[in-house]
Amino acid sequence: MNDYRSVRVAVLGAGTVGSQVAAVLLERREELARRIGADIELVGVAVRRLDAPRDRELPRELLTTDAESLVLRADIVIELMGGIEPAKSLIERAIDGGADVVTGNKALIAAHGTELFERAERVGAAVYYEAAVAAAIPIIRPLRESLAGDNVTRILAIVNGSTNFILDRMHRFGDSAEAAQATALELGYLEADPTLDVEGYDAAQKAAILASLAFHTEIPADAVYREGITSVTADQVESARQAGYVIKLLAIVEKAVDADGAAGVSVRVYPALLNADHPLASVHGGNNAVFVEAEMAGPLMFYGAGAGGQETASAVLGDTVSAARRHVAGGPGIASSTHAELPVLPIGLVRTRYYITLTVTDRPGVLADVAGVFSRGGVSVQTVRQDVAEGDTAGTATLVIGTHAAGEAALRETVAALADNASVVGVESVLRVEGAE
């Protein structure tokens, strides 16, 4: 490879993804050189413990515990440690030294992305982060570049494989929430502490990243309205299934207007009903999919594995090849773009549809009574289904009510008024319906 220039690459972190990336950089060195037009030299892999067991064995002489020195010896720094610190400080150090950065760190990008992109832009470096959302599914690059001349209006996305696995088990196999979660844990879809996944924090970070890109606006993860899947029951899933719906944990980002008609952005994560014929409804198991609607392009969908060491490594290596090509030929990285500065609208301003299950007393006049609550709340009813449970002796019935689109605030007030209504024994379930026109 004497006629190639050389690009020095450092990998920070040798966990599942990091050790895979480092191993591939070594194994496929010649093939990558041909694709890039330059040799990729792996100058070191920063680890916490030199003798820890790893998924892929790496040459001992490449390992170092001195990440701070390593980042200054590289043209491209691949950060796969995760978490905010020391990842952030090391990335800053790499950028200040003029290196490009490739990272899969969604927490860091969601919290400090704009700051890091601007820091990189000042020195002519670039930050690549395709692996931060939906693993190997190309979604960052399409949003940043392919749709750069179009206007995204809405994204509906399944970006957390663990919760999709759980909800899919419940939907397709009739598992209880507990059983589905136990299976997810057993098969490695969930961490020992599942909070980040099941409470929607992971999806909210990814929603923030997608929204920032789609709307050219800095959107921090804590501005994302978030509900997890812990309240979703097997009964809800079954009832949804019978009505032609699937329950999915959706990350939703869309352009919206506030009460005065001023433009804003809504970014939210919650379990919602999707029509069974929506393209996202057939995303099974631990897979991810991102459904993008743009003004000119119309609806697009990107589908694939949302996690996994190999899959994430594929995205990291794609970014690394891009960064290396740029390094060889000089020139720009992909610039950050937050010029739009749209406000994030509070959840109360979002317009959505509710799907409400009530237990009511089974006597004449109840339906009129309940309908009156919706009417006074300014919420229009689209569908009503009444079930009397078999063998019911308590004198109660079940009402399932689907609303037309209404403001979230009005819907919440209506649900509160239903709970207080004398005809209503209990509000059993409230879910939003998404993905319809």
Add this chain to the structure above:
Amino acid sequence: MNDYRSVRVAVLGAGTVGSQVAAVLLERREELARRIGADIELVGVAVRRLDAPRDRELPRELLTTDAESLVLRADIVIELMGGIEPAKSLIERAIDGGADVVTGNKALIAAHGTELFERAERVGAAVYYEAAVAAAIPIIRPLRESLAGDNVTRILAIVNGSTNFILDRMHRFGDSAEAAQATALELGYLEADPTLDVEGYDAAQKAAILASLAFHTEIPADAVYREGITSVTADQVESARQAGYVIKLLAIVEKAVDADGAAGVSVRVYPALLNADHPLASVHGGNNAVFVEAEMAGPLMFYGAGAGGQETASAVLGDTVSAARRHVAGGPGIASSTHAELPVLPIGLVRTRYYITLTVTDRPGVLADVAGVFSRGGVSVQTVRQDVAEGDTAGTATLVIGTHAAGEAALRETVAALADNASVVGVESVLRVEGAE
């Protein structure tokens, strides 16, 4: 916009896509400038006739019939004329003058892509062509960049919306081939001369482009094995539907080995059976989808509209923004990569599965007779279904035979032997099955 640098853009062709692109460049000039960090100045639109009617009205002073002069006044030339000449000469002239080129011209890229990319590389220019395959669906950029560190093993794609519309009508509405084609023509899915679509030429061009990118190998369109949909009948579609299949016109590119085990590439377009639960099976109407399998990333799917002026314009504008960003900051375009130089294998070496419908004489021993033909041909039978048509008085029966995977050459010889067999009245239908393991 005084503090912005300026990028001069010329548009060649003002048809459906060209007039849309030019109009958006004018309408969204300020927003695009913010995204790019530079003003985009539309310096002219080359047309054949100054006074022709257009989808989008354009300022008269921008129109010119002198494309040759126009391309020398631009930093980015957007070619949307279609066809080989004069598009090729104008692009060469633009490249030689140092301009970047954005094109949606699949015929030109399939026939002369590598030549144009190399010409551009010599002068430090770049050629972008996201719009050449599957309109607004980002597939070129993901293959060129996102998967640049991975190895694509196979692509199954629906890349011709017209034929997908026709086959979908036949499958979902029971239309005859003639009725479906008439509807496609009426709704604008087909040109007055439908040959390019229905005979698979359009899909073959796109298959060649995808294969070149996926396998880093120059693959001309005429190296693609091609069958169109003109032989597909309503009976075949219905029989496939009953057996749990959908017939789709597939573009298939995959790594394969020849008889000696040497690596090669198979690139082919034909109508094939897909299992109804394959993700491509639910691609309806005029939509496109590209299903990519890569070593590390696993299966990925990209889905969206495969045609349309607005949709294609979205892809063209995304490329234009990318080219403009690169122009402002200097630096590399996306390089071509054909270093792998894999041979394209002849169709006879491809391994596939056949789904064969035979009319046979209805007497004892026929099944053994037919099975013997398969056995002697070295083709293993997976499924057999025998139907006696209602009210059949001719003493014939229908045999539907699904084979295991076998070489195309062996399968063809077996079908020929079946046609010659005394028990076989007629070979009614032969289709390949794709998308299975």
